[in-house]
Amino acid sequence: MLKEPIKLNMNEVPYPPPQEVIEAARKGLAKLNCYADPRDLGRLRGLLASYSGVLEEHVVPSPGSDILLREVIHTFSKDRKVIVVSPSFFPTVQAAKQFATKLITLRLSPPEFDLDLDLLMDELQGPCLVIVDNPNNPTGRILLDRQAVEAILESTDTLLVVDEAYYEFSGVTFSDMVHDHPNLAVTRTMDKAFSLAGARIGYIIAGEAFRDAFSSFYAFLPQPSLYAAIEALNNSGYMGRNVRRVIEERERVWSALNGSGVRVCPSSTNFLLVRTGIPDIVRRFRDIGVLITDISNQLPPGFVRVSIGTRKENDAFIAGYIKIREACD
Amino acid sequence: MKNIVGLIVNPVAGMGGSVGLKGTDGEIHKRALELGAKPVTPTRTKVCLSCIESKDDIAFFVAPGKMGEEYVKALGVPFTVIGTVGGETSAEDTKRIAQAMVDDGVELLIFVGGDGTARDIYDAVGSKVPVVAVPSGVKIFSSVFAVSARAAAEMVDAFVEGTDVTEEQVLDIDEDAFREDRLASRLYGYLLVPNVRSFLQPGKAASSVSVSSIESKKEIAAYIVEEIDHETLYLLGPGTTLEAIADEMGLPKTLLGIDAVFGGVLVGTDLNEKGILNLLKRYEKRKIIVTPIGGNGFIFGRGSKQFTPEVIGQVGRENIMVVGTRDKVGRLDCLRVDTGDFELDKILCGYMEVTVGYREGMMVKVRC
Numbered sequence: 048m049l050k051e052p053i054k055l056n057m058n059e060v061p062y063p064p065p066q067e068v069i070e071a072a073r074k075g076l077a078k079l080n081c082y083a084d085p086r087d088l089g090r091l092r093g094l095l096a097s098y099s100g101v102l103e104e105h106v107v108p109s110p111g112s113d114i115l116l117r118e119v120i121h122t123f124s125k126d127r128k129v130i131v132v133s134p135s136f137f138p139t140v141q142a143a144k145q146f147a148t149k150l151i152t153l154r155l156s157p158p159e160f161d162l163d164l165d166l167l168m169d170e171l172q173g174p175c176l177v178i179v180d181n182p183n184n185p186t187g188r189i190l191l192d193r194q195a196v197e198a199i200l201e202s203t204d205t206l207l208v209v210d211e212a213y214y215e216f217s218g219v220t221f222s223d224m225v226h227d228h229p230n231l232a233v234t235r236t237m238d239k240a241f242s243l244a245g246a247r248i249g250y251i252i253a254g255e256a257f258r259d260a261f262s263s264f265y266a267f268l269p270q271p272s273l274y275a276a277i278e279a280l281n282n283s284g285y286m287g288r289n290v291r292r293v294i295e296e297r298e299r300v301w302s303a304l305n306g307s308g309v310r311v312c313p314s315s316t317n318f319l320l321v322r323t324g325i326p327d328i329v330r331r332f333r334d335i336g337v338l339i340t341d342i343s344n345q346l347p348p349g350f351v352r353v354s355i356g357t358r359k360e361n362d363a364f365i366a367g368y369i370k371i372r373e374a375c376d
Numbered sequence: 377m378k379n380i381v382g383l384i385v386n387p388v389a390g391m392g393g394s395v396g397l398k399g400t401d402g403e404i405h406k407r408a409l410e411l412g413a414k415p416v417t418p419t420r421t422k423v424c425l426s427c428i429e430s431k432d433d434i435a436f437f438v439a440p441g442k443m444g445e446e447y448v449k450a451l452g453v454p455f456t457v458i459g460t461v462g463g464e465t466s467a468e469d470t471k472r473i474a475q476a477m478v479d480d481g482v483e484l485l486i487f488v489g490g491d492g493t494a495r496d497i498y499d500a501v502g503s504k505v506p507v508v509a510v511p512s513g514v515k516i517f518s519s520v521f522a523v524s525a526r527a528a529a530e531m532v533d534a535f536v537e538g539t540d541v542t543e544e545q546v547l548d549i550d551e552d553a554f555r556e557d558r559l560a561s562r563l564y565g566y567l568l569v570p571n572v573r574s575f576l577q578p579g580k581a582a583s584s585v586s587v588s589s590i591e592s593k594k595e596i597a598a599y600i601v602e603e604i605d606h607e608t609l610y611l612l613g614p615g616t617t618l619e620a621i622a623d624e625m626g627l628p629k630t631l632l633g634i635d636a637v638f639g640g641v642l643v644g645t646d647l648n649e650k651g652i653l654n655l656l657k658r659y660e661k662r663k664i665i666v667t668p669i670g671g672n673g674f675i676f677g678r679g680s681k682q683f684t685p686e687v688i689g690q691v692g693r694e695n696i697m698v699v700g701t702r703d704k705v706g707r708l709d710c711l712r713v714d715t716g717d718f719e720l721d722k723i724l725c726g727y728m729e730v731t732v733g734y735r736e737g738m739m740v741k742v743r744c
C-alpha cells in the first residue's frame with residue numbers, strides 16, 4: 048500500500064477536531080434524510096454572532112466563505128469598479144474576473160508585499176467594491192490596519208469586504224466595525240482554526256449596505272456540518288490550543304528555514320511563503336512524499352506556499368528542503 | 377590592500393537601438409553610424425563609474441582609449457592600462473584584453489555592452505573572475521546584467537564590501553534572426569556576479585504560447601481596440617501582445633519593431649527614432665502601447681530602444697499604455713525602465729496600470 052503523502056498544500060490545520068465535535072457530526076449523519084432545521088441554523092447564527100462580538104442580525108452562515116465572496120462580487124460588481132489585490136485568494140480573483148465590469152488589481156510587490164494605501168485611495172473614484180484578504184493569502188501579510196479601514200470606509204460610495212479567513216492566527220479583526228460602518232463586511236471560515244475544513248462552514252458579518260443583498264440569501268447547510276459547527280463553537284477551547292500550537296510550529300519552521308539561508312516571509316497565518324532558487328521544487332517535494340503549493344501563476348518564479356503541519360510533518364519538510372537543496376548544489 | 381577591478385567598454389554597443397537596427401554585432405555598427413546613431417556607452421559608463429562609492433578602495437585596470445581608459449582618466453583616480461587596440465575596436469580586442477586582465481590578477485571585471493559583449497567576456501574569462509555587467513546594448517536579455525548603470529555601481533560596492541558571488545546566465549540571441557523579426561535564443565554560458573539579487577535583471581522569459589495565453593492576448597486586444605480613439609496616433613511597441621492588438625485591428629505588425637497606427641490605418645512600420653519623431657510632429661494626440669519583457673519587466677530600455685528618452689518625453693508618461701497577460705505580469709517583481717536618462721526614469725517610476733484582460737487592469741510598481 049502506498050504511504051499517504053504529507054499534505055502541506057491546502058492550509059488545513061493538522062489536528063482533527065475533538066471527539067465531541069465528531070460525535071455531533073455523527074448525530075447530523077443520522078438526519079441525512081432531512082434538510083437542516085431552521086432552528087439549528089438560528090442557533091449557529093447566534094453562536095457565530097456571540098463568538099464574533101456582533102449582533103446576530105449581521106451574521107449570515109454559508110457552506111464556505113468563498114461562496115459568500117462570490118455572492119458579494121456577483122451582487123455588487125454590476126455598477127461598481129471592483130478592486131482586489133494580487134496575489135490573493137484565488138476564488139476571489141476568479142469571481143471578480145468573471146463578474147466585474149471593471150476590475151483593478153493592486154499588485155503586492157516582493158519582497159515586502161505591502162499594500163500601498165495611497166494607491167488604493169487614488170483608485171477610489173466613483174462607486175467601488177474593494178476586497179482585501181487580511182492576512183493575505185499567499186503572502187501571510189497583514190495588509191490593513193484599523194486606520195486604513197476607516198479611511199477606505201469614509202470614501203464616497205465605497206464598499207469594503209475584508210476576508211478574515213485566518214483571523215484566529217492573526218488576532219486582527221474589524222468585525223466590530225460593522226455596527227458603525229454600513230459599507231463594511233467581513234468574511235470568515237471555520238475551515239481553518241476550528242479544524243473543520245471537511246465541514247465547510249463560512250460566514251459573513253455584514254454591514255447594513257450588504258444586509259439587504261443577503262436577506263434573500265439562504266443556504267441550507269449539511270446536517271453533519273451544522274451539528275459539528277454548533278458543537279465546536281460551544282466548546283471552542285480546543286481551537287485556541289490548536290492555534291497556539293500552529294503558531295509555535297510556524298515560528299519554529301520559519302526560524303529553521305531562515306537560519307539556513309532560505310528566504311521566508313513573516314506570516315500571520317498557518318502557512319509560510321518561501322522563495323527559493325531550486326528549480327521544479329514542487330515536483331521534487333512530491334517525489335519525496337510532501338505536497339506543497341506552487342504559486343508561480345501569481346508571483347515571480349521560485350515562490351511556494353507551505354502549510355504548517357504537525358511537528359513531525361514540519362520536520363520532514365525542513366529535512367526534505369535541505370536534502371533537495373544539497374542535491375541541486 | 378586595494379581591490380583590482382578591470383574595466384572594458386564596448387564603444388559601439390547599443391548604437392543600433394535608436395535607429396532600429398536591433399543590434400551592432402559584426403559590421404552593423406557602421407550602418408548605424410550612417411543612419412545617424414550616437415554612441416550610448418559613454419553616458420552609461422560615466423554614470424556607473426561616478427556612482428561607485430568605493431573608488432578609493434579600487435585599483436583600476438582598464439582597456440585602452442575609448443574601451444575604458446578615457447572614462448577612468450576623467451574620474452581622476454589612478455589606473456593601469458592593459459593591452460593595446462588599433463583604430464577600430466572589435467570583439468577580439470574585448471576577448472584579448474579581458475584575458476590579459478585575468479592574467480594580471482583582476483579580481484572583478486566591469487564591462488559595458490549588451491548580450492554580444494557578455495558572450496565575448498564569457499569566452500575570455502569563463503568563471504575565473506566575477507563580473508559586473510553594465511547594460512548598454514540593444515539586446516540585453518541575459519540575466520548577468522545589472523538593472524541599470526547605477527545598480528551596476530552598487531554591485532561593485534557590494535563586491536568591495538565582500539559580498540559573495542553567484543552564477544547568472546549569458547544568452548545568445550541570434551541577431552540576424554532578431555533583425556528578421558524572430559527571437560531565437562539559447563543559453564551560452566554562466567558568468568559569476570556579485571550576489572545582489574535586487575540589482576540584477578531577471579533573464580528574458582520565453583513568450584507563452586499556451587491556449588490561455590493566446591486567449592488572454594485576444595481579450596486584451598479586444599478591449600484596447602474597443603477603447604481606441606481614432607483621432608490619436610498609436611505607437612505599438614514590440615511583442616506578441618502588441619501583435620494581437622494589431623491583428624484585432626486587421627493590421628500586420630513588425631513583431632520586434634515599432635509600428636504606428638492612426639485612424640485604423642498603418643502609418644509607419646519598423647520605425648526608428650527619427651521616423652517616430654517625424655510622426656510626432658504630424659499628430660497632436662499620441663500614445664505609446666508597450667508590453668513588459670517577460671521575466672524582467674522592462675517596458676523601456678531593453679528591446680525597444682527606438683523609444684528614446686526624446687520620444688518618451690514628447691509623448692508623456694500619461695500617454696503610455698502598458699499591456700500584458702495576467703500570467704506574465706503576475707510573475708514580475710515589478711515593471712522596470714532604463715531609458716538612459718535617469719531623470720526621465722524617475723518620472724516614469726511609481727505605479728502604472730497594466731491592462732491584463734478585458735476591462736481588467738493591474739496596478740504595478742515601476743522601478744528604475
